[in-house]
Amino acid sequence: MRAVGVREFGGPEVLRVLELPDPEPAKDEVLIRVHAAAVNPTDTMLRTGATVARFNGRQPPYVPGMDAAGVVERLGSGVDDRLRVGQRVIALVVPYGPRGGAYAERIVVPAASVVPAPEGADFPAAATLLMNAMTARVALNLLALRPGQTLAVTGAAGAFGGYAVQLAKADGLRVIADAAPADEGLVRALGADEVVARGDDVADRIRKLAPNGVDGLADGAVLHHLALPAIADGGQLAVVRGWSGPADRDITVHPVVVANSAADTAALDRLARQAEDGTLTLRVARVLPAAEAAEAHRQLAAGGIRGRLVLDLATGLADGPA
Missing domain, CATH: 3.40.50.720 (NAD(P)-binding Rossmann-like Domain)
Structure with missing residues (x-):
């Protein structure tokens, strides 16, 4: 599996396409094929090392990303019928554990952090919501x-x-x-x-x-x-x-x-339904290929972005720098 992440902290140029083991869902977890991941300021803080203490000594590589939209590929044991294989979903991802963040072709997250995507929203728009x-x-x-x-x-x-x-x-x-x-x-x-x-x-x-x-x-x-x-x-x-x-x-x-609220399923689902009924507005500034994550981080740092930059992971990742 390919992902975008860092082996050392620094500027946008440290983001690289990484080859990582395919993740497997454990009990109460969900495997998601990611189609889109939003780029947030928290991602740049992870990249620079500003939040290194949250890794609790875990060694790199580190994969950023707290917002993912995609399709359920597999359910771990214990996941109830709220979620199903093939379902369009969004997830609030905490990137500081061994599972890493949302900038990956596939992610495993607790089922409690996954809710059905808002009806009528495409994957890039849906990815801008939860975090x-x-x-x-x-x-x-x-x-x-x-x-x-x-x-x-x-x-x-x-x-x-x-x-x-x-x-x-x-x-x-x-x-x-x-x-x-x-x-x-x-x-x-x-x-x-x-x-x-x-x-x-x-x-x-x-x-x-x-x-x-x-x-x-x-x-x-x-x-x-x-x-x-x-x-x-x-x-x-x-x-x-x-x-x-x-x-x-x-x-x-x-x-x-x-x-601390990433597993508040009821609140996450309520937000998705509020996006569905128009209470919340999903705003996409630009969609970039995931291999251009470094450019997305540069654009975010330059300021003036209204809405969210989104990485497209649906078409796979090319070799080389992100």
């Missing part, structure tokens, strides 16, 4: 706002931010979101009630719309302490890069770790 939407769902759960309360979302034009806006509106929240001028129409279309200009001083602009501060803030722009002034005393902040404060004024900081 970012589940991160947004976990963030909103941690913030625990009530219908009618106000949420601010930074980085609202990104994948996490866009899903946070849409899920918050589905939860009955008022949403103030940030955007660059070119993205304002997009963010409004996602459902934001009010849009302010993005930037390090976005908290001041949010306060003009919510003079007492917002009840909670989902920080997709990774502003951390710069976001705190937008939040009301006793309010909540959800962050996606592990920052834990300090925060004053009794503001609670919630680091979001999506891997």
Whole structure:
């Protein structure tokens, strides 16, 4: 089996096409023939070694990728009839264990992390859903706002931010979101009630719309302490890069770790059905051959991507650098 991964950490150029043993599903696991894998910032962090501690001393090669869409090829023992061979599925993949990540022709994942793909979505679109939407769902759960309360979302034009806006509106929240001028129409279309200009001083602009501060803030722009002034005393902040404060004024900081929810089958399936009914919008920026994973990482690092870059694994992998 071929996969795209790294034997050493570094820039995009360290990504290589690897020949790996064919995986076999054990009890309660599913073997998936991958057709598409989304490219996320977490993948670049794995590639650079920023998350090396999560491997717990396991040696390379390491295969990135947390979002996969494909077809069930085999079921391990103990998997119930919720899944079947030949079924179109999506999976939230945790790439730090010995099974590796989603940039592979075939992956084995716990059955609990696999749900039917949204009806009407092709494989590239379906692959863009679970990691970012589940991160947004976990963030909103941690913030625990009530219908009618106000949420601010930074980085609202990104994948996490866009899903946070849409899920918050589905939860009955008022949403103030940030955007660059070119993205304002997009963010409004996602459902934001009010849009302010993005930037390090976005908290001041949010306060003009919510003079007492917002009840909670989902920080997709990774502003951390710069976001705190937008939040009301006793309010909540959800962050996606592990920052834990300090925060004053009794503001609670919630680091979001999506891997802890990778086996929450009910929540994953709910997200897939929300993509199916139009509550969530699947956004593909570009599809590249999997052998061009290095180029996908370069494009992601360059910024300005709206939607997700997706690797096509349906046609196999060529020899040589990725």
